[in-house]
Amino acid sequence: MTKKHQTLGEYIIENQNSFRYSSGELSKLINALRLAAKVVNHEVNKAGLVDILGAAGEVNVQGENQQKLDVMANNIFIETLRNREIVCGIASEEEDDFITINSSDDNHQNKYVVLIDPLDGSSNIDVNVSVGTIFSIYRRVTPIGSPVQIEDFLQPGRNQVAAGYIVYGTSTMIVYTTGDGVNGFTLNPAIGTFYLSNPNMQFPENGKIYSVNEGNYIHFPQGVKDYIKYCQKEEGDRPYTSRYIGSLVSDFHRNMIKGGIYMYPKSSIAEEGKLRLLYECNPIAFLAEQAGGKASNGFTPIMDITPTELHQRVPFFCGSKNMVEKVEEFIQKANQ
Numbered sequence: 001m002t003k004k005h006q007t008l009g010e011y012i013i014e015n016q017n018s019f020r021y022s023s024g025e026l027s028k029l030i031n032a033l034r035l036a037a038k039v040v041n042h043e044v045n046k047a048g049l050v051d052i053l054g055a056a057g058e059v060n061v062q063g064e065n066q067q068k069l070d071v072m073a074n075n076i077f078i079e080t081l082r083n084r085e086i087v088c089g090i091a092s093e094e095e096d097d098f099i100t101i102n103s104s105d106d107n108h109q110n111k112y113v114v115l116i117d118p119l120d121g122s123s124n125i126d127v128n129v130s131v132g133t134i135f136s137i138y139r140r141v142t143p144i145g146s147p148v149q150i151e152d153f154l155q156p157g158r159n160q161v162a163a164g165y166i167v168y169g170t171s172t173m174i175v176y177t178t179g180d181g182v183n184g185f186t187l188n189p190a191i192g193t194f195y196l197s198n199p200n201m202q203f204p205e206n207g208k209i210y211s212v213n214e215g216n217y218i219h220f221p222q223g224v225k226d227y228i229k230y231c232q233k234e235e236g237d238r239p240y241t242s243r244y245i246g247s248l249v250s251d252f253h254r255n256m257i258k259g260g261i262y263m264y265p266k267s268s269i270a271e272e273g274k275l276r277l278l279y280e281c282n283p284i285a286f287l288a289e290q291a292g293g294k295a296s297n298g299f300t301p302i303m304d305i306t307p308t309e310l311h312q313r314v315p316f317f318c319g320s321k322n323m324v325e326k327v328e329e330f331i332q333k334a335n336q
Ligand code: AHM
Pocket: 117, 119, 120, 121, 122, 123, 213, 246, 247, 248, 249, 251, 274
């Protein structure tokens, strides 16, 4: 149940028993992510002061080495999870390989793994445009009590237990799902508390916004070019509006509220597109489906793809149900 003015902390406690696999462990894990989000938010908010506080790579006035924000966010999430001993493994877009988390008694009793893109869209930081963190949680598939293995991370998105994002925007929000709808919480920065602001978020079935890097148009497959032309055509409720921030979390967040489609197709310059299946596409796809939207690679639902490697990329079409079905139609027709 969702109540207005509820804090995220209260919501987690009240809804603990409705989680698919309730034991309190997942609640603790989401609490840890909430804490790390506040720390990262604090750092992101200081980004504009870089000339005053010192740029990445420099030593600041306190004698501290300044880290790039994406490196810092990566460390904050990993250390927060590691210190609390609530996961058995972490994979991050910023790390080459997965990390095994040893518990203090070394018996690996935790059952969850977290996959994370600590600061997505980080090229936007220098220009004061919103960025985000994306996370995805699975139950391990190898036996509890042993160190995690690669197969614990290479699971289809359908196996996700929870997923969400934090958007560091005009206000900072956590939006997440545990498989029972999507809820959004907004941070009151004065007191450091997230409040339930967007209960039961729903994608409109149709939308009028398409979000794609049109600078790559000539490199796109024919079906995607045809769909873009369809979006621009004057007919019925078209032409649609184009909006592209270049920050997946923000583009997705807006489209979920207003109705729209986000696309990062494959192209002649990026064979499998750009976005990562495990850290970006699967968690966003889980949220999309939970909110009544869809996510596809043009042929198959994103969450039905069995990953073969940690940093695998995949073409990505995600948003309002009817818009995703329409782009699939164009892609599949051009492919015949
Ligand atoms: P990143 O993980 O290196 O930050 O890249 C992911 C970002 C997405 O947030 C965004 O939608 C996309 O890259 C933009 O890419 P492009 O500049 O090619 O349009």
